[in-house]
Amino acid sequence: MTILLQVAPAVVFGAMYFRRAWTLSQRGTPVAWWRQTAFALSLLLLGGGALMPYEDELFLVHMTQHVVIGDLAALAFVVGLTGPVLRPLLALEPVSRLRILGHPLVALPLWTSTSGTCRVSTRRRSTTARSTRSSTSASSPPA
Numbered sequence: 001m002t003i004l005l006q007v008a009p010a011v012v013f014g015a016m017y018f019r020r021a022w023t024l025s026q027r028g029t030p031v032a033w034w035r036q037t038a039f040a041l042s043l044l045l046l047g048g049g050a051l052m053p054y055e056d057e058l059f060l061v062h063m064t065q066h067v068v069i070g071d072l073a074a075l076a077f078v079v080g081l082t083g084p085v086l087r088p089l090l091a092l093e094p095v096s097r098l099r100i101l102g103h104p105l106v107a108l109p110l111w112t113s114t115s116g117t118c119r120v121s122t123r124r125r126s127t128t129a130r131s132t133r134s135s136t137s138a139s140s141p142p143a
Contacts, residue, residue: 006050012041013139020085029084039080 017039021031049068052063083090090096100106 003051007047010046010050014040014043016087017080020088024084031082031085035080035082037080038076042073042076042080045069045076049073 018036020035024031045068049065052061052065052068055065056062090099101110
């Protein structure tokens with residue numbers, strides 16, 4: 001059941017995207033093949049990253065999952081999107097207010113700050129855990 005819950009959103013987004021791409025091609029303004037390929041790649045990376053084996057057992061696999069989903073799939077996803085593809089979504093009032101977040105001068109600092117914040121807090125936690133372990137071992141009597 002959890003595999004279905006992990007893959008279902010990617011399937012739904014893929015169906016919506018390719019339906020819109022088909023509609024645009026029928027109107028005479030097709031989405032470029034490389035954009036469609038990039039979007040399909042993002043869906044494959046998202047599905048593959050979510051279904052990686054040993055993600056709970058091996059830290060390397062878990063961190064690879066973060067890179068695949070958070071960086072590679074996200075980049076391919078954005079490359080595959082265009083204004084005409086997003087037009088029906090951007091016509092909705094709540095979403096149209098968020099349009100400013102797509103401007104590179106706004107999006108890049110937001111991405112950098114959130115990415116940096118996550119990495120700094122993780123680094124602090126690992127440093128604190130390391131210092132706690134070393135202080136506990138230093139205060140315990142030798143065996």
